[in-house]
Amino acid sequence: MTKTVFISLFILFVSFAYSQENADKRIQYFPKSEEKVSKMPKKKNVWVFIMAGQSNMAGRGQVEPQDTIYNKRILSINAKGELIIAKEPLHFYEPTLTGLDCGMSFAKSLLPKISKNITILLIPTAVGGSAVQQWIGDSTYRKVQLLSNFKEKVNIGLQYGTIKALLWHQGESNTNNKENINLHTSRLTNLFTVFREILQNKHLPILLGELGAYSKNNTNWQLLNAKLREYVKTDSNAALIFTQDLKHKGDDIHFDSDGQRKIGERFATEYLKKFN
Structure with a gap:
């Protein structure tokens, strides 16, 4: 040699x-194992929340010991669509990338403020890197047909409870040029109309998260944030949470673990303040 x-x-x-x-x-x-749900609560006592968007909703944070504490009042689904006790990471579409998302933080923040009879069901549908126009067009991205998969997972949620809101974080993939940024408000209007039709509620609350303030392409990211703010002014059933103080995980793209937990807490605070 x-x-x-x-x-x-x-x-x-x-x-x-x-x-x-x-x-x-x-x-x-x-988690080293998953725990199937043996007995579902009554349908009227199950609040369903859909998680959609791209990687900062799918989760890229490091799952840490504090994130492993689960609660049997918080449920989710596995890749087969079976009901399980929710444990981070919730998303399963990109197994070599997925990490901590905001779902468990959101649900844990809600539980103390709602009736003890309520169980929360979190339905993950986010796929990293997906652009809003791909959702509108039902494109297959990273082996997931975005809108068709969304419909399939929503139908699971509708079987077991009442869909209370959609949590949406997306936009990084739409900051690559000014045309995509300029079209973002109209595209969101289009997509969210379709989402609400699928969710069988034209007044369904939609909670959006800003893009972070740490990008190397921060000018375009902030232009897109302006479009998000523009959108929520047109939709009385939408709300936008602030993320400009949150940090990235070292890649200038994805929120770190602390950021993901805070996003969940802020979604919960906004939901309780505006929609509950």
Whole structure:
């Protein structure tokens, strides 16, 4: 073996080891098993919340020990559509990428403020990197047919409870050019009309999250945030939460774990203030 070949193999080994170490760290606090729901509460006592959008809703934060505490009043679904006790990460569409999202934080923030008879069912439908026009067009992205999958998962939610709101975080993929930014308000109007038709409620609350303030393309991100603010002024059943103080996980794209928890808390606060 020549010295050059040896060095190349050594570099490959180190790169693989580093990659494996990061992968192991990402999943070290993932649940080791899932717990199926053996007895569902009465349908009138189940509040369903749909989670949709791209990667900052799908979750890229590090799941940490504090995120592993579950509550049997918070449910979700697995990849087969079966009801399970909710545990982070909730999203399952991109298994090599998925991390902490805002879902459990949202539900845990709601529980103390609502009736003890209520169970929360979180339905994950977000897919990282998906653009709003792909949702409108029912495109297949990262092996998920976005709108068709949304309909399928909504139907599961409708079987078991009342859909109370949609949590939406998306927009990073629409900041690549001014045309996409300028069209964002009209596209959201179109998409949310379709969502509400699917959800069988034309007045359904939709909670949106701002993009962060940490992007290397921050000018365009803030232009898109302006479009989000523009949209909620036109929709009395929509509300936008603030995220400009939150930090990224080191990649200038995704909220860190603390940011994801705060997003969940802010969604819950806004929901209770405006829609409950």
